[in-house]
Amino acid sequence: MRVRLIDLTRGLVQENPLLRLMIGLCSALAVSVKVENTIFMGLAVIFVLTLSNIVISAIRPVTPDNIRIPIFLVVVSSFVTIVDLVLKAYFPEVYARLGVWIPLIVVNCIILGRAEAFAYRNGILASTLDGLGMGAGYTLVLIVMGIVRELLGTGSITMMGVTLISLGTGFQAPTFMITFPGAFLTFGLIMGALNKAQSALAERAARRATGSAGRPTPVGGV
């Protein structure tokens, strides 16, 4: 079996589950109030996604096609239960803050979506890489959202009781950012910024391509 790097990197930008595939949004918007939460949530999702991808890929020869969804759900829910109980036992504070989002990883569309679209059709190694990449892409966006929301909403970023960045006492923090509407707004603007950056990059690449071929830049651009 050949190892392809694309399986790992696909989830980061081109097919980022949150910004491009638009799946797994619920938990992302809800937990991004605090950077610390986002790191734990990201790790939980990477763990469940990678392991369930491995198992689903491994049992694919013996899975009947008609009842594959309930089977996927049983696999996923076992791993979610592991995370649920471990967090509750060792990190009770974090568990209290993440709350319902840990049990709800079961129905997180990313995990079932990747099981159906990737792990059910590919080998174990490729599925592992896909799980890691998609999980990392999810975590990345989550952390960016957490930084923006916590910094603007509270004026500082605290992690494990230590203040990392502070905007100073003169900053009047708009609590709007850490409430529910702030999550929608932040996510919409991040998505808009990514669109803008991608179209700018594409435009520059197109201009360079035409420039090196010695042709004039087309009027109107891309």
Place this chain on the structure above:
Amino acid sequence: MGEVQRYFLIFLGALLIYNILLIRFIALCSYFGISNSMDTSIGMSLAVIFVMMVSSTLSWGLWNYVLAPLGIGEFLYIPVFIFVIASFVQLEEMFIRKTAPTLYKAMGIYLPLITTNCAVLAAATEVAKPGFLKMSIAYNYTLPEAWVYTFGVALGYSAALILFAAIRERVDFAPVPGPLRGYPMAFVTSALMSLAFTGFAGLFGL
């Protein structure tokens, strides 16, 4: 608290104050995925109301008569509830296809999607395992209370979905700046809608 008043508070809390989409962020995937057309939104809403009522009843019964008496609820509730919902939805899809083809045409294609609709699992778990969603009036639901609560949640889901679909059909024709066109604008729109719904917080001391 009077009987009627309690039901009213549970219903209103589930419908407006803790609106499952805009305040709880549960089931957002379907919210953004299907709200681009009014017809699909209405079809999905009907399917969700139906599935949610039945799955909450099932989970309530399972918790109170099987899981809690045996003392295995704490670590088995996730697999049991999701398995019950998934198999029930599958069964229902086959049943409707056989007995009511018209109904199947109207809401059949949404049924498989509902399995991964977090709102169904969230409501089913909340009525069975109180305190799951951390509502300020969390307690042990009786069966009628569970029905009232679930109906409130499902109606709140439908209301937010249909309102949003109506707004999105208009926004499609609005002059939106280039990079924000499409989904980003949908998020900004729902930020404003969510802001309106936060206005209900604190109503009746909930």
